[in-house]
Structures are given as structure tokens and as C-alpha cells.
């Protein structure tokens with residue numbers, strides 16, 4: 127199995143340290159609802175974990191929650207609620223989103239505000255070794271102390287100097303130095319430390335948490351490409367300086383950004399689509415097929431048509447997985463081994479999900495042909511379900527819309543009363559009108575069920 131490693135800029139054979147793969151992905155800063163760009167990253171790394179397990183590895187997965195940050199404080203002040211209340215609200219919103227996206231939860235979700243002692247311990251260790259220095263109540267990392275700083279982002283000293291700045295109120299030895307501990311400002315949440323009250327910087331949080339929960343060396347560290355510099359570069363600097371062990375991470379994986387038209391999807395562009403809105407509109411399988419139809423390292427462009435087309439693909443997979451052959455049909459001759467091998471070959475090649483999905487659609491065609499030809503395609507359908515699980519596909523119709531549900535139930539109850547009163551024409555009208563709206567009623571022995579939008 128090969129994984130593209132950002133550190134070496136090449137695909138490398140995947141050899142973890144032990145039989146449990148230690149994996150860390152940078153998590154959310156809960157100050158607002160997550161958008162589709164976040165969903166893409168959650169889904170890609172969910173597929174990585176699912177597939178590693180399919181290939182026989184155990185995986186221990188940790189994802190942090192940055193529940194204290196400038197963005198949280200600013201937003202909380204705007205709304206007029208305490209920062210921890212805001213963070214709690216949107217942490218729950220994040221958990222709701224990943225559940226609805228069918229993302230397997232992490233083993234541990236450490237929160238910055240709960241890990242202050244470990245964070246202070248790491249900063250103290252860095253200061254003792256000469257890698258950190260206090261200045262005006264804050265503590266900074268001394269970048270020039272680290273000779274191979276810039277190795278992940280492949281930036282030269284000049285490139286980094288050009289981008290580095292000293293903000294007003296900061297007193298740093300070098301513009302590239304970055305904050306480990308932020309001295310407290312009046313009215314902001316703060317914790318006691320050897321350097322006075324304050325709160326942790328963002329980068330140190332990931333070093334402290336990964337060390338605490340996974341150890342000095344991780345097998346896989348993931349995140350968006352926008353985190354390579356400075357965030358991940360700084361994580362390496364902190365972790366390797368503190369532990370004295372290299373490498374901090376064996377395989378650095380970074381996903382490309384979601385484009386809206388041609389621009390990166392970000393809040394500042396005001397073109398935000400929340401995960402909740404997208405799920406309501408398209409359903410989880412459509413979103414997954416949309417993202418996974420590209421390669422995680424290539425930028426992908428969002429348009430409504432692209433996701434709708436993925437949704438039609440999701441329906442074809444759902445139908446093929448559940449299609450019923452005629453009674454007593456004999457098993458057809460789908461060569462499942464070939465499909466399985468093609469799927470594995472694609473995924474073993476740096477998680478080529480685009481290729482893997484193409485294999486699923488080839489299998490769908492084979493299943494449909496087999497059933498139309500009068501035979502059973504059970505083995506093919508079982509394999510389709512097995513392989514789809516690696517991509518986190520539910521193979522279920524999109525969730526029924528919450529708002530519509532009570533009205534549809536009401537119409538079903540009315541239809542039953544009409545039928546009981548032998549008003550069959552009116553009862554059938556209700557069914558037909560609902561069908562026109564995309565709602566299908568099914569009468570079963572246990573009563574009437576419905577599916578659709």
C-alpha cells in the first residue's frame with residue numbers, strides 16, 4: 127500500500143510502526159457551523175481509516191477540538207455569551223454533522239481547555255532546552271534553533287522571512303518565531319502558568335495532545351493543505367524539539383481545498399454552504415460520492431449540478447444493492463474476485479477513490495445485467511455492499527426531511543380513513559399527488575410506509 131507523503135513529496139510504501147496505526151487529524155475550532163470544505167476533509171480521512179481497517183490494521187485515531195481561540199472569543203463577544211458556551215454549542219453541532227455524514231467517530235476528541243497541564247509541560251520542556259523564550263507574558267518558539275525548520279512546506283528561509291510579520295505588541299527575537307503561550311488580555315478566558323495567566327497558542331495544542339494520546343511518533347498525520355504552513359511546520363518544530371525524536375510523523379497526508387467556482391471555499395468569500403444545508407439538500411451518500419469521485423490531493427469544484435449528478439450515482443448504487451432477482455433465480459456468474467482486486471489496487475495506490483468508485487459502477491452494471499438476464503446477483507450485491515462500506519456509503523435513500531414528515535404522516539392517516547370508508551378514488555388521489563412530489567407510499571402488512579424526499 128502506498129501513501130503520498132508531503133514531507134518527501136512522493137508516494138511511499140506504507141509501513142506503520144506496529145499493528146495499530148497511530149493517526150491524528152487536526153480538528154475543528156467550534157465558533158460556527160462547519161461548511162462543506164470541512165465535510166470533505168472529514169470524509170477523506172474517514173475513508174482512510176475505514177480502508178486501513180479493511181486491510182487488517184487496527185487504527186487509533188485522535189482529533190482535537192480547539193475550544194479556545196480568537197475566533198471563539200470574538201464571536202462569543204459579538205453574540206454576548208461566554209466563549210465556553212459558544213464552543214460547546216458548536217462542538218455539539220460538529221458531532222451532529224459527522225454522525226449525519228456517517229463518519230466513524232474518533233477514539234478520542236481531546237479539547238484544548240481540558241489539556242492545559244500537558245500543554246504547559248511541553249512549553250516548559252521547550253524553554254528548558256532553549257527552544258522557547260518568554261516575552262512580555264507570552265512565550266515564543268525560537269525558530270532559528272531548529273536547523274531543519276521549513277522541511278515540510280519546502281520553504282526557504284527567504285520565503286519564510288518574506289511572509290513573517292511581527293504584530294504590534296509582540297516582542298519576538300525573529301519574525302518567524304511563533305507563539306506558544308499567549309499572555310492574558312483583560313476579559314478573556316485565562317489559565318495560570320509559570321509565565322503568568324494566559325492561554326495556549328493553537329500550534330502547541332496539537333503537539334501536546336498527539337504526544338499525550340499517541341506518543342512521540344505518529345504513523346499518519348492529516349489535515350487540509352492550508353495547514354501545511356505554518357501550522358504543521360510548527361507542530362514538527364515543537365514535537366521534535368521537545369521529544370528529541372525524529373520523525374514526529376511518518377506520513378503527512380494533506381487534502382486539497384474545495385473550490386467554489388475558482389475560489390477556495392472559505393468564510394471570507396461569503397459563499398458558505400453549511401454541512402447541514404448540504405445534507406438536507408443532497409444526503410450523505412451524494413456528498414460522499416461527489417468528494418470521492420475526485421482524488422483527495424486534487425482540488426475539487428463545487429457546483430449544484432456536480433453534487434446532483436453524484437446523487438444520481440448514489441441512487442444507482444442503492445438500487446443495484448437492493449434489486450431483487452425473480453423468484454428461484456439461479457446465481458449468475460459475476461466474477462467478484464476481479465472487482466474486489468481492482469478496488470484494492472485502486473485504494474492501495476494512495477487512496478485513489480475516483481478509480482475505486484469507477485469499479486463500483488462497473489460492478490453495478492454487471493449486477494443489473496445479471497438480474498435483467500433472469501439470474502440472481504447475490505454475490506455481486508454482497509461485494510457491492512462490502513466495498514461501499516469502505517467509502518462510508520450507507521446505500522440508503524437520503525434521510526426523510528424532518529419538516530415534511532408530520533404532513534406526510536397526516537396524509538397517510540387520512541388516506542387510511544378514506545380507504546376504510548371505501549373512498550378508494552380519493553385515497554388513490556392522495557397517493558398519486560404524493561408520487562408527483564417524489565414521495566412513494568408502500569402498503570405492507572404492518573401498515574403504510576413512505577420513502578422519498
Ligand SMILES: [Zn+2]
Nearest residue numbers: 152153332357
Ligand atoms: Zn493541528
